[in-house]
Amino acid sequence: MYADKTPSHIRQLIRNGEYNDNTSGLAPGFVQGNLAILPKAWADEFLQFCQLNPKPCPIIGMSGQPGQFMLPELGEDLDIRRDVPRYRIYENGVMTQELNDISEVWRDDLVTFVLGCSFSFEEALLADGLEVRNISEGVNVPMYRTNIECRPAGRFSGTTVVSMRPMKAADAIRAVQICTRFPSVHGAPLHLGDPSLIGIEDINQPDFGDAVTIKEDELPVFWACGVTPQVAIEQAKPSFCITHSPGYMIVTDLPNSRLAIL
Amino acid sequence: MYADKTPSHIRQLIRNGEYNDNTSGLAPGFVQGNLAILPKAWADEFLQFCQLNPKPCPIIGMSGQPGQFMLPELGEDLDIRRDVPRYRIYENGVMTQELNDISEVWRDDLVTFVLGCSFSFEEALLADGLEVRNISEGVNVPMYRTNIECRPAGRFSGTTVVSMRPMKAADAIRAVQICTRFPSVHGAPLHLGDPSLIGIEDINQPDFGDAVTIKEDELPVFWACGVTPQVAIEQAKPSFCITHSPGYMIVTDLPNSRLAIL
Numbered sequence: 001m002y003a004d005k006t007p008s009h010i011r012q013l014i015r016n017g018e019y020n021d022n023t024s025g026l027a028p029g030f031v032q033g034n035l036a037i038l039p040k041a042w043a044d045e046f047l048q049f050c051q052l053n054p055k056p057c058p059i060i061g062m063s064g065q066p067g068q069f070m071l072p073e074l075g076e077d078l079d080i081r082r083d084v085p086r087y088r089i090y091e092n093g094v095m096t097q098e099l100n101d102i103s104e105v106w107r108d109d110l111v112t113f114v115l116g117c118s119f120s121f122e123e124a125l126l127a128d129g130l131e132v133r134n135i136s137e138g139v140n141v142p143m144y145r146t147n148i149e150c151r152p153a154g155r156f157s158g159t160t161v162v163s164m165r166p167m168k169a170a171d172a173i174r175a176v177q178i179c180t181r182f183p184s185v186h187g188a189p190l191h192l193g194d195p196s197l198i199g200i201e202d203i204n205q206p207d208f209g210d211a212v213t214i215k216e217d218e219l220p221v222f223w224a225c226g227v228t229p230q231v232a233i234e235q236a237k238p239s240f241c242i243t244h245s246p247g248y249m250i251v252t253d254l255p256n257s258r259l260a261i262l
Numbered sequence: 263m264y265a266d267k268t269p270s271h272i273r274q275l276i277r278n279g280e281y282n283d284n285t286s287g288l289a290p291g292f293v294q295g296n297l298a299i300l301p302k303a304w305a306d307e308f309l310q311f312c313q314l315n316p317k318p319c320p321i322i323g324m325s326g327q328p329g330q331f332m333l334p335e336l337g338e339d340l341d342i343r344r345d346v347p348r349y350r351i352y353e354n355g356v357m358t359q360e361l362n363d364i365s366e367v368w369r370d371d372l373v374t375f376v377l378g379c380s381f382s383f384e385e386a387l388l389a390d391g392l393e394v395r396n397i398s399e400g401v402n403v404p405m406y407r408t409n410i411e412c413r414p415a416g417r418f419s420g421t422t423v424v425s426m427r428p429m430k431a432a433d434a435i436r437a438v439q440i441c442t443r444f445p446s447v448h449g450a451p452l453h454l455g456d457p458s459l460i461g462i463e464d465i466n467q468p469d470f471g472d473a474v475t476i477k478e479d480e481l482p483v484f485w486a487c488g489v490t491p492q493v494a495i496e497q498a499k500p501s502f503c504i505t506h507s508p509g510y511m512i513v514t515d516l517p518n519s520r521l522a523i524l
Contacts, residue, residue, distance in 0.1 A: 177450060
Protein backbone atom coordinates (compact mmCIF):
# COMPACT_ATOMS: atom_id res chain seq x y z
CA MET A 1 0.00 0.00 0.00
CA TYR A 2 2.91 2.36 0.63
CA ALA A 3 5.57 0.72 -1.54
CA ASP A 4 4.54 2.55 -4.72
CA LYS A 5 4.42 6.03 -3.19
CA THR A 6 7.03 8.65 -4.00
CA PRO A 7 9.57 9.60 -1.32
CA SER A 8 7.96 13.04 -1.12
CA HIS A 9 4.51 11.53 -0.58
CA ILE A 10 5.85 9.19 2.11
CA ARG A 11 7.51 12.07 3.95
CA GLN A 12 4.26 14.01 3.75
CA LEU A 13 2.33 11.10 5.29
CA ILE A 14 4.94 10.84 8.06
CA ARG A 15 4.93 14.60 8.61
CA ASN A 16 1.14 14.59 8.98
CA GLY A 17 1.23 11.67 11.43
CA GLU A 18 -0.52 9.36 8.96
CA TYR A 19 2.40 6.91 8.79
CA ASN A 20 4.54 6.00 11.77
CA ASP A 21 5.85 2.50 11.05
CA ASN A 22 9.36 1.48 10.01
CA THR A 23 10.50 2.45 6.53
CA SER A 24 11.78 -0.92 5.33
CA GLY A 25 10.63 -1.55 1.76
CA LEU A 26 9.23 1.95 1.27
CA ALA A 27 10.04 3.90 -1.90
CA PRO A 28 12.14 1.19 -3.52
CA GLY A 29 14.95 2.65 -5.60
CA PHE A 30 15.43 5.65 -3.30
CA VAL A 31 18.09 6.23 -0.69
CA GLN A 32 17.16 5.94 2.97
CA GLY A 33 19.50 7.37 5.57
CA ASN A 34 20.61 6.97 9.16
CA LEU A 35 20.21 10.09 11.26
CA ALA A 36 22.48 11.74 13.82
CA ILE A 37 21.73 15.23 15.14
CA LEU A 38 24.21 16.83 17.53
CA PRO A 39 24.79 20.27 19.06
CA LYS A 40 27.40 22.35 17.25
CA ALA A 41 29.72 21.88 20.26
CA TRP A 42 29.86 18.17 19.39
CA ALA A 43 29.17 18.24 15.68
CA ASP A 44 32.62 19.31 14.50
CA GLU A 45 34.27 16.36 16.20
CA PHE A 46 31.58 14.00 14.92
CA LEU A 47 32.14 15.28 11.39
CA GLN A 48 35.84 14.62 11.80
CA PHE A 49 35.07 11.12 13.11
CA CYS A 50 32.96 10.40 10.02
CA GLN A 51 35.64 11.83 7.74
CA LEU A 52 38.26 9.56 9.32
CA ASN A 53 36.02 6.49 9.19
CA PRO A 54 34.14 6.79 5.91
CA LYS A 55 33.31 3.10 5.50
CA PRO A 56 31.12 2.80 8.63
CA CYS A 57 30.16 6.52 8.66
CA PRO A 58 29.45 7.67 5.09
CA ILE A 59 27.87 11.14 5.11
CA ILE A 60 25.27 11.57 2.36
CA GLY A 61 23.78 14.81 3.67
CA MET A 62 24.44 17.47 6.28
CA SER A 63 22.86 20.74 7.30
CA GLY A 64 24.75 23.79 6.07
CA GLN A 65 24.19 25.87 9.21
CA PRO A 66 23.43 24.95 12.83
CA GLY A 67 19.69 25.02 13.37
CA GLN A 68 18.87 24.40 9.73
CA PHE A 69 16.17 21.74 9.53
CA MET A 70 15.35 21.77 5.82
CA LEU A 71 17.68 19.55 3.76
CA PRO A 72 16.79 20.36 0.14
CA GLU A 73 19.76 18.41 -1.22
CA LEU A 74 18.08 15.23 0.04
CA GLY A 75 14.48 16.21 -0.72
CA GLU A 76 12.94 19.49 -1.83
CA ASP A 77 10.53 19.70 1.09
CA LEU A 78 12.51 17.54 3.53
CA ASP A 79 12.06 18.74 7.14
CA ILE A 80 14.36 16.69 9.32
CA ARG A 81 12.30 17.57 12.44
CA ARG A 82 9.15 15.86 11.20
CA ASP A 83 9.92 13.50 8.30
CA VAL A 84 11.36 10.57 10.25
CA PRO A 85 8.66 8.29 11.69
CA ARG A 86 10.40 7.74 15.02
CA TYR A 87 13.25 9.55 16.75
CA ARG A 88 15.30 8.76 19.82
CA ILE A 89 16.40 11.54 22.15
CA TYR A 90 19.59 11.07 24.19
CA GLU A 91 20.81 13.22 27.06
CA ASN A 92 24.34 12.63 28.30
CA GLY A 93 24.37 9.30 26.49
CA VAL A 94 21.09 8.02 27.93
CA MET A 95 17.97 7.63 25.81
CA THR A 96 15.26 9.68 27.47
CA GLN A 97 12.39 9.46 25.00
CA GLU A 98 11.13 8.36 21.61
CA LEU A 99 9.17 10.91 19.56
CA ASN A 100 7.41 11.02 16.19
CA ASP A 101 8.23 14.70 15.75
CA ILE A 102 11.14 16.66 17.21
CA SER A 103 9.88 20.19 16.47
CA GLU A 104 9.28 20.73 20.19
CA VAL A 105 12.85 19.79 21.18
CA TRP A 106 14.55 21.42 18.21
CA ARG A 107 17.35 23.89 19.02
CA ASP A 108 19.19 26.51 17.02
CA ASP A 109 22.56 24.86 17.66
CA LEU A 110 21.68 21.45 16.21
CA VAL A 111 23.63 20.06 13.27
CA THR A 112 22.13 17.23 11.20
CA PHE A 113 24.03 14.33 9.67
CA VAL A 114 22.42 11.82 7.32
CA LEU A 115 24.52 8.70 6.80
CA GLY A 116 24.22 6.08 4.08
CA CYS A 117 22.61 2.77 4.97
CA SER A 118 22.79 -0.79 3.72
CA PHE A 119 19.28 -0.74 2.18
CA SER A 120 20.82 0.85 -0.93
CA PHE A 121 23.44 -1.81 -1.55
CA GLU A 122 21.11 -4.65 -0.58
CA GLU A 123 18.81 -3.46 -3.34
CA ALA A 124 21.72 -3.52 -5.80
CA LEU A 125 22.65 -7.07 -4.70
CA LEU A 126 19.07 -8.28 -5.11
CA ALA A 127 18.77 -6.59 -8.50
CA ASP A 128 21.82 -8.58 -9.59
CA GLY A 129 20.15 -11.83 -8.56
CA LEU A 130 22.11 -12.42 -5.37
CA GLU A 131 20.35 -13.68 -2.26
CA VAL A 132 20.44 -11.43 0.81
CA ARG A 133 19.88 -13.87 3.63
CA ASN A 134 18.38 -11.47 6.20
CA ILE A 135 15.81 -10.45 3.58
CA SER A 136 14.97 -13.99 2.48
CA GLU A 137 14.65 -15.05 6.13
CA GLY A 138 12.64 -11.90 6.97
CA VAL A 139 14.79 -10.81 9.91
CA ASN A 140 17.10 -7.95 10.82
CA VAL A 141 20.62 -8.26 9.48
CA PRO A 142 23.02 -9.74 12.07
CA MET A 143 25.54 -7.20 13.36
CA TYR A 144 28.69 -7.74 15.40
CA ARG A 145 31.18 -5.70 17.36
CA THR A 146 34.71 -6.28 16.01
CA ASN A 147 38.27 -5.56 17.11
CA ILE A 148 38.74 -3.15 14.19
CA GLU A 149 39.46 0.20 15.85
CA CYS A 150 37.96 3.33 14.37
CA ARG A 151 40.29 6.28 14.04
CA PRO A 152 39.34 8.48 17.02
CA ALA A 153 38.36 12.15 16.63
CA GLY A 154 38.10 14.24 19.76
CA ARG A 155 35.62 12.60 22.11
CA PHE A 156 34.44 10.07 19.51
CA SER A 157 36.08 6.65 19.30
CA GLY A 158 35.25 2.96 19.34
CA THR A 159 35.48 -0.20 17.32
CA THR A 160 33.79 -0.93 14.01
CA VAL A 161 30.44 -2.69 14.00
CA VAL A 162 29.86 -4.90 10.96
CA SER A 163 26.80 -6.43 9.34
CA MET A 164 27.05 -9.94 7.92
CA ARG A 165 25.48 -11.64 4.91
CA PRO A 166 26.49 -15.24 4.12
CA MET A 167 27.25 -16.02 0.47
CA LYS A 168 28.90 -18.58 -1.77
CA ALA A 169 32.41 -17.43 -2.77
CA ALA A 170 31.45 -16.51 -6.33
CA ASP A 171 28.53 -14.42 -5.02
CA ALA A 172 30.83 -12.78 -2.45
CA ILE A 173 33.20 -11.81 -5.27
CA ARG A 174 30.26 -10.38 -7.24
CA ALA A 175 29.10 -8.53 -4.11
CA VAL A 176 32.54 -6.92 -3.78
CA GLN A 177 32.22 -5.68 -7.36
CA ILE A 178 28.70 -4.34 -6.88
CA CYS A 179 29.31 -2.70 -3.51
CA THR A 180 32.56 -1.09 -4.68
CA ARG A 181 30.35 1.12 -6.85
CA PHE A 182 28.60 2.42 -3.71
CA PRO A 183 31.22 3.88 -1.37
CA SER A 184 28.65 6.12 0.30
CA VAL A 185 26.64 3.15 1.54
CA HIS A 186 29.55 1.33 3.20
CA GLY A 187 31.26 0.24 -0.05
CA ALA A 188 33.00 -3.10 -0.46
CA PRO A 189 32.99 -5.61 2.40
CA LEU A 190 35.68 -5.21 5.08
CA HIS A 191 36.24 -8.90 5.62
CA LEU A 192 35.08 -12.34 4.63
CA GLY A 193 35.71 -15.81 5.96
CA ASP A 194 36.99 -16.55 9.46
CA PRO A 195 35.03 -14.32 11.91
CA SER A 196 37.65 -14.71 14.66
CA LEU A 197 40.19 -12.75 12.59
CA ILE A 198 38.16 -9.57 13.26
CA GLY A 199 37.35 -10.44 16.86
CA ILE A 200 33.95 -12.09 16.46
CA GLU A 201 33.77 -15.03 18.85
CA ASP A 202 30.43 -16.59 17.96
CA ILE A 203 28.90 -15.92 14.56
CA ASN A 204 25.59 -17.32 15.81
CA GLN A 205 25.37 -14.69 18.56
CA PRO A 206 25.17 -11.28 16.88
CA ASP A 207 25.50 -8.24 19.12
CA PHE A 208 22.63 -6.53 17.28
CA GLY A 209 19.94 -7.84 14.94
CA ASP A 210 19.19 -11.49 14.36
CA ALA A 211 21.23 -14.58 13.54
CA VAL A 212 20.78 -15.98 10.03
CA THR A 213 21.49 -19.38 8.49
CA ILE A 214 25.01 -19.90 7.15
CA LYS A 215 25.18 -22.87 4.81
CA GLU A 216 28.07 -25.30 4.56
CA ASP A 217 29.33 -23.92 1.25
CA GLU A 218 29.05 -20.26 2.26
CA LEU A 219 31.41 -17.66 3.68
CA PRO A 220 30.24 -14.98 6.07
CA VAL A 221 30.80 -11.61 4.34
CA PHE A 222 31.17 -8.55 6.55
CA TRP A 223 30.37 -4.91 5.75
CA ALA A 224 31.06 -1.83 7.84
CA CYS A 225 27.79 -0.90 9.53
CA GLY A 226 25.99 2.33 10.40
CA VAL A 227 25.64 1.19 13.98
CA THR A 228 29.34 2.10 14.35
CA PRO A 229 28.68 5.86 14.70
CA GLN A 230 25.78 5.15 17.07
CA VAL A 231 28.10 3.16 19.33
CA ALA A 232 30.69 5.95 19.12
CA ILE A 233 27.98 8.46 20.14
CA GLU A 234 26.82 6.27 23.04
CA GLN A 235 30.40 6.07 24.20
CA ALA A 236 31.06 9.82 23.84
CA LYS A 237 27.87 10.66 25.80
CA PRO A 238 27.18 14.05 24.21
CA SER A 239 25.01 16.39 26.31
CA PHE A 240 22.25 16.09 23.72
CA CYS A 241 21.69 13.97 20.64
CA ILE A 242 18.89 12.81 18.38
CA THR A 243 18.96 9.71 16.18
CA HIS A 244 16.36 7.78 14.21
CA SER A 245 14.92 4.67 15.88
CA PRO A 246 16.48 1.57 14.27
CA GLY A 247 14.60 0.81 11.04
CA TYR A 248 12.76 4.15 11.04
CA MET A 249 14.88 5.99 8.50
CA ILE A 250 14.71 9.23 6.59
CA VAL A 251 13.45 8.56 3.05
CA THR A 252 15.18 10.84 0.54
CA ASP A 253 14.56 11.84 -3.08
CA LEU A 254 17.99 10.52 -4.13
CA PRO A 255 17.79 7.52 -6.45
CA ASN A 256 20.06 4.72 -5.20
CA SER A 257 21.75 4.75 -8.60
CA ARG A 258 22.95 8.31 -7.90
CA LEU A 259 25.20 6.91 -5.17
CA ALA A 260 27.04 4.74 -7.71
CA ILE A 261 30.47 6.15 -8.49
CA LEU A 262 30.41 4.42 -11.88
CA MET B 263 70.09 -5.85 -18.30
CA TYR B 264 66.94 -6.46 -20.37
CA ALA B 265 64.34 -5.07 -17.96
CA ASP B 266 64.70 -1.49 -19.20
CA LYS B 267 64.44 -2.25 -22.90
CA THR B 268 61.33 -1.37 -24.91
CA PRO B 269 59.02 -4.17 -26.07
CA SER B 270 60.08 -3.44 -29.64
CA HIS B 271 63.76 -3.76 -28.77
CA ILE B 272 63.16 -7.01 -26.89
CA ARG B 273 61.29 -8.48 -29.84
CA GLN B 274 64.15 -7.45 -32.11
CA LEU B 275 66.69 -9.24 -29.89
CA ILE B 276 64.50 -12.35 -29.88
CA ARG B 277 63.97 -12.16 -33.64
CA ASN B 278 67.74 -11.95 -34.19
CA GLY B 279 68.42 -14.90 -31.88
CA GLU B 280 70.20 -12.67 -29.35
CA TYR B 281 67.69 -13.41 -26.55
CA ASN B 282 66.09 -16.81 -26.02
CA ASP B 283 65.29 -16.99 -22.30
CA ASN B 284 61.88 -16.68 -20.66
CA THR B 285 60.18 -13.28 -20.69
CA SER B 286 59.33 -12.96 -17.01
CA GLY B 287 60.15 -9.44 -15.78
CA LEU B 288 60.89 -8.09 -19.26
CA ALA B 289 59.40 -4.76 -20.36
CA PRO B 290 57.57 -4.02 -17.11
CA GLY B 291 54.33 -2.13 -17.72
CA PHE B 292 53.68 -3.86 -21.05
CA VAL B 293 51.29 -6.68 -21.82
CA GLN B 294 52.69 -10.15 -22.45
CA GLY B 295 50.48 -12.74 -24.07
CA ASN B 296 49.88 -16.46 -24.31
CA LEU B 297 50.01 -17.83 -27.84
CA ALA B 298 47.85 -20.35 -29.69
CA ILE B 299 48.19 -20.86 -33.44
CA LEU B 300 45.79 -23.23 -35.18
CA PRO B 301 44.86 -24.16 -38.74
CA LYS B 302 41.76 -22.38 -40.05
CA ALA B 303 39.91 -25.73 -39.93
CA TRP B 304 40.25 -25.62 -36.13
CA ALA B 305 40.47 -21.90 -35.50
CA ASP B 306 36.78 -21.06 -35.84
CA GLU B 307 35.83 -23.51 -33.13
CA PHE B 308 38.69 -22.32 -30.91
CA LEU B 309 37.52 -18.73 -31.34
CA GLN B 310 34.06 -19.82 -30.30
CA PHE B 311 35.51 -21.64 -27.28
CA CYS B 312 37.33 -18.46 -26.20
CA GLN B 313 34.21 -16.38 -26.75
CA LEU B 314 32.18 -18.75 -24.56
CA ASN B 315 34.86 -18.88 -21.85
CA PRO B 316 36.26 -15.35 -21.70
CA LYS B 317 37.62 -15.54 -18.14
CA PRO B 318 40.17 -18.31 -18.80
CA CYS B 319 40.52 -17.48 -22.53
CA PRO B 320 40.61 -13.69 -22.99
CA ILE B 321 41.63 -12.81 -26.56
CA ILE B 322 43.77 -9.69 -26.72
CA GLY B 323 44.86 -10.11 -30.32
CA MET B 324 44.12 -12.23 -33.38
CA SER B 325 45.27 -12.36 -36.97
CA GLY B 326 42.78 -10.86 -39.44
CA GLN B 327 43.38 -13.45 -42.18
CA PRO B 328 44.71 -17.02 -42.15
CA GLY B 329 48.43 -16.98 -42.82
CA GLN B 330 48.88 -13.42 -41.53
CA PHE B 331 51.95 -13.35 -39.27
CA MET B 332 52.31 -9.63 -38.62
CA LEU B 333 50.11 -8.40 -35.74
CA PRO B 334 50.44 -4.60 -35.86
CA GLU B 335 47.65 -4.08 -33.32
CA LEU B 336 49.97 -5.65 -30.70
CA GLY B 337 53.26 -4.19 -31.95
CA GLU B 338 54.10 -2.27 -35.13
CA ASP B 339 56.78 -4.71 -36.27
CA LEU B 340 55.48 -7.77 -34.43
CA ASP B 341 56.15 -10.97 -36.40
CA ILE B 342 54.48 -13.84 -34.58
CA ARG B 343 56.73 -16.39 -36.36
CA ARG B 344 59.95 -15.04 -34.86
CA ASP B 345 59.22 -12.80 -31.85
CA VAL B 346 58.50 -15.47 -29.24
CA PRO B 347 61.68 -16.92 -27.70
CA ARG B 348 60.46 -20.50 -27.64
CA TYR B 349 57.57 -22.25 -29.40
CA ARG B 350 56.05 -25.69 -29.01
CA ILE B 351 54.83 -27.56 -32.06
CA TYR B 352 52.02 -30.10 -31.61
CA GLU B 353 50.83 -32.65 -34.14
CA ASN B 354 47.61 -34.51 -33.38
CA GLY B 355 47.90 -33.41 -29.76
CA VAL B 356 51.49 -34.57 -29.28
CA MET B 357 54.36 -32.11 -28.84
CA THR B 358 56.86 -32.92 -31.54
CA GLN B 359 59.44 -30.16 -31.17
CA GLU B 360 60.43 -26.88 -29.56
CA LEU B 361 61.69 -24.11 -31.84
CA ASN B 362 63.01 -20.56 -31.49
CA ASP B 363 61.55 -19.54 -34.83
CA ILE B 364 58.57 -21.02 -36.66
CA SER B 365 59.17 -19.44 -40.08
CA GLU B 366 60.10 -22.84 -41.47
CA VAL B 367 56.89 -24.52 -40.30
CA TRP B 368 54.60 -21.58 -41.06
CA ARG B 369 51.56 -22.33 -43.22
CA ASP B 370 49.12 -20.16 -45.09
CA ASP B 371 46.15 -21.58 -43.20
CA LEU B 372 47.38 -20.69 -39.70
CA VAL B 373 45.33 -18.39 -37.48
CA THR B 374 47.01 -16.71 -34.49
CA PHE B 375 45.41 -16.04 -31.10
CA VAL B 376 47.11 -14.02 -28.39
CA LEU B 377 45.48 -14.42 -24.98
CA GLY B 378 45.86 -12.23 -21.89
CA CYS B 379 48.09 -13.51 -19.09
CA SER B 380 48.30 -13.01 -15.35
CA PHE B 381 51.54 -10.97 -15.51
CA SER B 382 49.41 -7.87 -16.19
CA PHE B 383 47.18 -8.17 -13.14
CA GLU B 384 50.03 -9.31 -10.89
CA GLU B 385 51.76 -6.05 -11.76
CA ALA B 386 48.61 -4.13 -10.80
CA LEU B 387 48.38 -6.01 -7.48
CA LEU B 388 52.04 -5.31 -6.67
CA ALA B 389 51.65 -1.64 -7.63
CA ASP B 390 48.84 -1.43 -5.07
CA GLY B 391 51.09 -2.80 -2.35
CA LEU B 392 49.66 -6.32 -2.21
CA GLU B 393 51.95 -9.30 -1.88
CA VAL B 394 51.90 -11.86 -4.69
CA ARG B 395 53.18 -14.99 -3.00
CA ASN B 396 54.59 -16.78 -6.06
CA ILE B 397 56.61 -13.65 -6.82
CA SER B 398 57.86 -13.14 -3.27
CA GLU B 399 58.78 -16.83 -3.05
CA GLY B 400 60.36 -16.74 -6.52
CA VAL B 401 58.44 -19.71 -7.92
CA ASN B 402 55.85 -20.38 -10.60
CA VAL B 403 52.28 -19.67 -9.57
CA PRO B 404 50.47 -22.83 -8.40
CA MET B 405 47.75 -23.96 -10.82
CA TYR B 406 45.02 -26.54 -10.32
CA ARG B 407 42.49 -28.42 -12.41
CA THR B 408 38.98 -27.76 -11.11
CA ASN B 409 35.50 -29.22 -11.59
CA ILE B 410 34.29 -25.99 -13.24
CA GLU B 411 33.27 -27.08 -16.74
CA CYS B 412 34.05 -24.80 -19.64
CA ARG B 413 31.28 -24.26 -22.14
CA PRO B 414 32.22 -26.58 -25.01
CA ALA B 415 32.55 -25.36 -28.61
CA GLY B 416 32.86 -27.95 -31.33
CA ARG B 417 35.82 -30.17 -30.56
CA PHE B 418 37.07 -27.96 -27.72
CA SER B 419 35.99 -28.67 -24.16
CA GLY B 420 37.39 -29.27 -20.70
CA THR B 421 37.41 -27.96 -17.17
CA THR B 422 38.79 -24.65 -15.97
CA VAL B 423 42.35 -24.47 -14.70
CA VAL B 424 42.89 -21.86 -11.98
CA SER B 425 45.92 -20.12 -10.55
CA MET B 426 46.05 -19.46 -6.80
CA ARG B 427 47.49 -16.63 -4.73
CA PRO B 428 46.96 -16.70 -0.93
CA MET B 429 45.88 -13.42 0.70
CA LYS B 430 44.39 -12.01 3.87
CA ALA B 431 40.66 -11.36 3.41
CA ALA B 432 41.02 -7.57 3.15
CA ASP B 433 43.71 -7.99 0.48
CA ALA B 434 41.54 -10.53 -1.35
CA ILE B 435 38.71 -7.97 -1.40
CA ARG B 436 41.12 -5.34 -2.76
CA ALA B 437 42.37 -7.83 -5.35
CA VAL B 438 38.79 -8.37 -6.55
CA GLN B 439 38.47 -4.61 -7.03
CA ILE B 440 41.77 -4.28 -8.88
CA CYS B 441 41.33 -7.32 -11.11
CA THR B 442 37.76 -6.37 -12.02
CA ARG B 443 39.32 -3.51 -13.99
CA PHE B 444 41.19 -6.04 -16.13
CA PRO B 445 38.68 -8.43 -17.72
CA SER B 446 41.06 -9.24 -20.57
CA VAL B 447 43.65 -10.70 -18.21
CA HIS B 448 41.27 -13.09 -16.42
CA GLY B 449 39.39 -10.41 -14.45
CA ALA B 450 38.15 -10.92 -10.90
CA PRO B 451 38.89 -14.17 -9.08
CA LEU B 452 36.53 -17.09 -9.69
CA HIS B 453 36.62 -18.43 -6.16
CA LEU B 454 38.17 -17.94 -2.76
CA GLY B 455 38.25 -20.00 0.39
CA ASP B 456 37.54 -23.74 0.52
CA PRO B 457 39.40 -25.38 -2.40
CA SER B 458 37.24 -28.53 -2.27
CA LEU B 459 34.20 -26.52 -3.41
CA ILE B 460 35.76 -26.26 -6.88
CA GLY B 461 37.12 -29.80 -6.91
CA ILE B 462 40.67 -29.20 -5.64
CA GLU B 463 41.59 -32.05 -3.34
CA ASP B 464 45.00 -30.98 -2.05
CA ILE B 465 45.96 -27.32 -2.19
CA ASN B 466 49.58 -28.30 -1.51
CA GLN B 467 49.74 -30.42 -4.68
CA PRO B 468 49.19 -28.12 -7.65
CA ASP B 469 48.66 -29.76 -11.04
CA PHE B 470 50.98 -27.20 -12.67
CA GLY B 471 53.55 -24.77 -11.25
CA ASP B 472 54.79 -24.81 -7.67
CA ALA B 473 53.16 -24.92 -4.24
CA VAL B 474 53.39 -21.70 -2.19
CA THR B 475 53.04 -20.98 1.52
CA ILE B 476 49.49 -20.31 2.74
CA LYS B 477 49.51 -18.64 6.15
CA GLU B 478 47.02 -19.30 8.94
CA ASP B 479 45.16 -16.01 8.45
CA GLU B 480 45.00 -16.25 4.66
CA LEU B 481 42.47 -17.49 2.14
CA PRO B 482 43.48 -19.12 -1.12
CA VAL B 483 42.21 -16.88 -3.95
CA PHE B 484 41.63 -18.49 -7.34
CA TRP B 485 41.78 -16.90 -10.80
CA ALA B 486 40.86 -18.42 -14.16
CA CYS B 487 44.12 -19.39 -15.83
CA GLY B 488 45.49 -19.34 -19.37
CA VAL B 489 46.44 -22.99 -19.07
CA THR B 490 42.72 -23.73 -19.55
CA PRO B 491 42.80 -23.26 -23.36
CA GLN B 492 46.05 -25.25 -23.56
CA VAL B 493 44.35 -28.15 -21.80
CA ALA B 494 41.35 -27.83 -24.12
CA ILE B 495 43.71 -27.92 -27.13
CA GLU B 496 45.55 -30.98 -25.79
CA GLN B 497 42.21 -32.68 -25.36
CA ALA B 498 40.94 -31.72 -28.84
CA LYS B 499 44.17 -32.97 -30.48
CA PRO B 500 44.10 -30.68 -33.52
CA SER B 501 46.09 -31.95 -36.50
CA PHE B 502 48.55 -29.08 -36.02
CA CYS B 503 49.07 -26.43 -33.37
CA ILE B 504 51.73 -24.03 -32.15
CA THR B 505 51.89 -22.50 -28.65
CA HIS B 506 54.51 -20.58 -26.74
CA SER B 507 56.60 -22.58 -24.27
CA PRO B 508 55.38 -21.86 -20.70
CA GLY B 509 56.97 -18.60 -19.53
CA TYR B 510 58.23 -17.68 -23.01
CA MET B 511 55.57 -15.18 -23.98
CA ILE B 512 54.98 -12.67 -26.73
CA VAL B 513 55.92 -9.17 -25.48
CA THR B 514 53.56 -6.54 -26.90
CA ASP B 515 53.58 -2.76 -27.20
CA LEU B 516 50.29 -2.50 -25.26
CA PRO B 517 50.69 -0.81 -21.89
CA ASN B 518 49.06 -2.90 -19.15
CA SER B 519 47.00 0.17 -18.24
CA ARG B 520 45.34 0.01 -21.67
CA LEU B 521 43.68 -3.25 -20.62
CA ALA B 522 41.91 -1.49 -17.75
CA ILE B 523 38.23 -0.96 -18.51
CA LEU B 524 38.16 2.01 -16.12
